[in-house]
Amino acid sequence: MTFIEATTNRQAGFGGAEENSGPARRSDFAARAPRGAKANTETLPVRILLVLIALGFLTLFIVIPLVAVFLQAFSKGWTAYFSALTDPDAISAIRLTIIVAACSVAVNLFFGLIAAWTITKYRFPGKTLLITLIDLPFSISPVVSGLVFVLLFGLQGFFGHWLQDNDIKILFAFPAILLATIFVTFPFVARELIPLMQEQGTTEEEAALSLGASGLTTFLKVTLPNIKWGLLYGILLCNARAMGEFGAVSVVSGHIRGETNTMPLHIEILYNEYQLTAAFAVASLLALLAIVTLVLKAALERKLERKR
Amino acid sequence: MKIDVRNLSKRFGNFVALKNVDLDIASGELLALLGPSGSGKTTLLRIIAGLDFADGGEVYFAGENAANLNVRKRHVGFVFQHYALFRHMTVFENVAFGLRVRPRRERKPEHEIVKRVKRLLEFVHIEGLAERYPDQLSGGQRQRVALARALAIEPNVLLLDEPFGALDAKVRKSLRRWLRDLHGELNVTSVLVTHDQEEALEVADRIVVMGNGKIEQVGTPEEIYNEPANSFVFDFIGESVKLPVRIENGGIWIGSRRLATNDELPGTGPARLFVRPHDLTFGEVSEAPLQGAVRAVRRVGALSFADVRLDYGGDDLLVEASLPPETLVRPGDLVGLTPRRYRIYEDGAAESLTSAAL
Amino acid sequence: MPPLSKTLRFREPSVIPGFGLTFGLTVTWLSVIVLIPLAAMILYASRLGFDQFIAILTAQRTLNALKLSFGIAFAAAIFNVIFGLIVAWALTRYEFPGRRIADAIVDIPFALPTAVAGIALATLYSPQGWIGQFLAPLGIQVTFTPLGILVALIFVGIPFVVRTVQPVLKDLDPELELAAASLGASRWQVIRKVIAPTLLPAILTGFALAFARAVGEYGSVIFIAGNLPNISEIAPLLIVIRLEEFRYADATAIAVIMLFVAFIMLLIINRLQRWTEARS
Ligand SMILES: Nc1ncnc2c1ncn2[C@@H]1O[C@H](COP(=O)(O)OP(=O)(O)OP(=O)(O)O)[C@@H](O)[C@H]1O
Ligand SMILES: [Mg+2]
Numbered sequence: 005m006t007f008i009e010a011t012t013n014r015q016a017g018f019g020g021a022e023e024n025s026g027p028a029r030r031s032d033f034a035a036r037a038p039r040g041a042k043a044n045t046e047t048l049p050v051r052i053l054l055v056l057i058a059l060g061f062l063t064l065f066i067v068i069p070l071v072a073v074f075l076q077a078f079s080k081g082w083t084a085y086f087s088a089l090t091d092p093d094a095i096s097a098i099r100l101t102i103i104v105a106a107c108s109v110a111v112n113l114f115f116g117l118i119a120a121w122t123i124t125k126y127r128f129p130g131k132t133l134l135i136t137l138i139d140l141p142f143s144i145s146p147v148v149s150g151l152v153f154v155l156l157f158g159l160q161g162f163f164g165h166w167l168q169d170n171d172i173k174i175l176f177a178f179p180a181i182l183l184a185t186i187f188v189t190f191p192f193v194a195r196e197l198i199p200l201m202q203e204q205g206t207t208e209e210e211a212a213l214s215l216g217a218s219g220l221t222t223f224l225k226v227t228l229p230n231i232k233w234g235l236l237y238g239i240l241l242c243n244a245r246a247m248g249e250f251g252a253v254s255v256v257s258g259h260i261r262g263e264t265n266t267m268p269l270h271i272e273i274l275y276n277e278y279q280l281t282a283a284f285a286v287a288s289l290l291a292l293l294a295i296v297t298l299v300l301k302a303a304l305e306r307k308l309e310r311k312r
Numbered sequence: 313m314k315i316d317v318r319n320l321s322k323r324f325g326n327f328v329a330l331k332n333v334d335l336d337i338a339s340g341e342l343l344a345l346l347g348p349s350g351s352g353k354t355t356l357l358r359i360i361a362g363l364d365f366a367d368g369g370e371v372y373f374a375g376e377n378a379a380n381l382n383v384r385k386r387h388v389g390f391v392f393q394h395y396a397l398f399r400h401m402t403v404f405e406n407v408a409f410g411l412r413v414r415p416r417r418e419r420k421p422e423h424e425i426v427k428r429v430k431r432l433l434e435f436v437h438i439e440g441l442a443e444r445y446p447d448q449l450s451g452g453q454r455q456r457v458a459l460a461r462a463l464a465i466e467p468n469v470l471l472l473d474e475p476f477g478a479l480d481a482k483v484r485k486s487l488r489r490w491l492r493d494l495h496g497e498l499n500v501t502s503v504l505v506t507h508d509q510e511e512a513l514e515v516a517d518r519i520v521v522m523g524n525g526k527i528e529q530v531g532t533p534e535e536i537y538n539e540p541a542n543s544f545v546f547d548f549i550g551e552s553v554k555l556p557v558r559i560e561n562g563g564i565w566i567g568s569r570r571l572a573t574n575d576e577l578p579g580t581g582p583a584r585l586f587v588r589p590h591d592l593t594f595g596e597v598s599e600a601p602l603q604g605a606v607r608a609v610r611r612v613g614a615l616s617f618a619d620v621r622l623d624y625g626g627d628d629l630l631v632e633a634s635l636p637p638e639t640l641v642r643p644g645d646l647v648g649l650t651p652r653r654y655r656i657y658e659d660g661a662a663e664s665l666t667s668a669a670l
Numbered sequence: 671m672p673p674l675s676k677t678l679r680f681r682e683p684s685v686i687p688g689f690g691l692t693f694g695l696t697v698t699w700l701s702v703i704v705l706i707p708l709a710a711m712i713l714y715a716s717r718l719g720f721d722q723f724i725a726i727l728t729a730q731r732t733l734n735a736l737k738l739s740f741g742i743a744f745a746a747a748i749f750n751v752i753f754g755l756i757v758a759w760a761l762t763r764y765e766f767p768g769r770r771i772a773d774a775i776v777d778i779p780f781a782l783p784t785a786v787a788g789i790a791l792a793t794l795y796s797p798q799g800w801i802g803q804f805l806a807p808l809g810i811q812v813t814f815t816p817l818g819i820l821v822a823l824i825f826v827g828i829p830f831v832v833r834t835v836q837p838v839l840k841d842l843d844p845e846l847e848l849a850a851a852s853l854g855a856s857r858w859q860v861i862r863k864v865i866a867p868t869l870l871p872a873i874l875t876g877f878a879l880a881f882a883r884a885v886g887e888y889g890s891v892i893f894i895a896g897n898l899p900n901i902s903e904i905a906p907l908l909i910v911i912r913l914e915e916f917r918y919a920d921a922t923a924i925a926v927i928m929l930f931v932a933f934i935m936l937l938i939i940n941r942l943q944r945w946t947e948a949r950s
Binding site: 211 | 361362363383384386387388389390392394396397398399400409410413414461462464465
């Protein structure tokens, strides 16, 4: 019983004991308790079995692949690991990834805030459509997300010839990589903020306005402090996805080594060249980013929960 | 400041929330907006504050059309139904907010703001709670903070939306009295929204009764209680007993007994008689116009009530009558009841046909 | 005369300033970054002509890729519903050592870049890999087969079912179960009659989310799939291949179909989510 406790059973026990405070009732409760308790959770073997299945599933599909990344990365020792990371192509991929992620986070932060504000603070027709459009990049295949920019800026695309005539390079260069990343990560900040701001309503803003605050002051001093943790959470997820985006970026980048390769693309190249250790070394950085993101996310979640 | 509301209308989609509301609020008075849930009280208050916009009609602040004054410029102290305190600010910062966000030219130096906030906190008796956050306060304390915050900007008018709605009966009562005293001291024009008639009757100088987006009656508490303008107000204010009656030959008939004659009564037809439970006197079965059997006797505090089942031309009707202290009745007793003061309303019409005191 | 804003009213008036600015910026930006690119794609596809469009989609290789993508995404989502339910149940109902860590781990597929997952899975399940070496003697080949695609799609779909079912399970009033039990219902009856109907909308939402994600998945699949045409070539990969061959028309036709499905899935998911909220 001590190894796997049924949480519901415990709660029910407490609730029952509190309600039945009179002495006559208590004996009544005691007589009923064993049957109620038994019916309200599974038997111990079933509980153990379910927990083992759950843990086994998570281990097989998540833990082992994650551990494999780090073990493979270090399989040839520290020197191999570091030389893989200090390779000029790797460094340029890391640099490009950081720049792209920083830019798209900044852009999405700004527009995510504005979109969430518009959607949650006013009533207007077509709001559901607007939310659906914001969500759309979530459910579109990353490859399709990349393709749309090829169709716009590629040589056979709508602006292809004009761009070539004017010697402007978008596709297979930094601008397209950034655009594709922004497209893919567009929903993260707004999606995180919309439910939060919806729940908070508009009365605090109204109170601030009635006390004489301007719109900007109200936003900075009343709205922003209330959503700062949710905002941070959105930034975190947006950043993780921006750094790790593969499909969309792969379509628009052109895979030019040392120029338009981001970390995930660099990993692909190394893997396809059978440089497994180097591929996993770079991959381990991204895996580490994922772990750090999740740890911070858990900390933020606990903070948000305590605030409630 | 004097506030006039002229012909105000407001719709939400197809739903009419306010219909041609006219209201004069005198400078310095404490006015209660009383009405059942959904009658449009909050909507009216928000339009006065400039937090909502009417579809038609105007609001005048001291005789000046407020259409072009936005909520920032109106200087209203608004106390929200659920306080709307700033969660991430301490009590002190909450109260100081309105002073700190003023444009630099009008802003007082910080030490004066501190002094003023301290005075306000003393004024509402929460000086010890300055460093607490709203979620560390009880409902009554939050209410005081909300009031202090609204008062900090020296408002032209104080608008309170069910300020005591979420509090328990005892706290309500003491805050009610405290608000009355506070108003006496400050003399700021105040509008208090409530659906608690007792609260309105006790606190307000004047009461506005609202129903379905319309003003049903405006008057002093005594007028509202003693001379309800129509059946809605009669029914809403205080307890009431409703009896179906008939008007015939200038007489009011209850079943086969005549209650009274009145030559002014027009025509013939069904009508309703409204009477307060304490205006039903117990009397002899043979003489009283109403008679029935006592079903139960209840004591509520110092008062006693009897549930009497009236034998009403075949239909049974259960009414509640207050028992005078000396009357002794037991369940099962046959008793007679005579309406002492009552009003007669024609079926379907709101206006009273007659009122009478026997 | 009433001001124009009152007679020609687009939105309900609000005291909160900044509607014009924020709404305008949102719509403009959304148009630039999402709407115009998508519209361009649809315009491109519409220039193909109906016959060509159908010809591309009914080519054997395209059909096989689409069938593979949808079929395996469906299978993976089913798999995720079953195991996701067990995981969500264990995480919310039982107290066991490591519960908190297990709970945090569920989100890894969200946060781990798909390329990283892809090479890790491909290495693990190759005939010499840690897991593949045990499967090879049994005659089970994972890499370069549809089975490998299934493994990858299960990986990316894990969080969806767990994270949609978990909150509903947590909010489920224990007194309801207690009440049912006290009325003499067996545990199995309680689960079937009380718990299952409440969970159903959340389960369907989780399924739809996992399916939508799996259909379009690219990065985690291509390494393990081996990408043999007609056998283990998924639709997103075929789009990439057509692009590399400069057959933009082919790529666009497939992409439009996938976009259409994504949009339908989004509408279904919105419905389901509203249903979930109404239920709980
Ligand atoms: N934003 C809105 N959209 C649609 N209908 C609304 C809106 N605000 C109020 N209403 C409707 O207008 C009517 C009046 O609402 P109001 O809030 O003024 O009532 P109230 O008298 O304050 O009620 P309560 O005592 O319950 O607070 C209600 O029927 C309400 O449903
Ligand atoms: Mg109200």
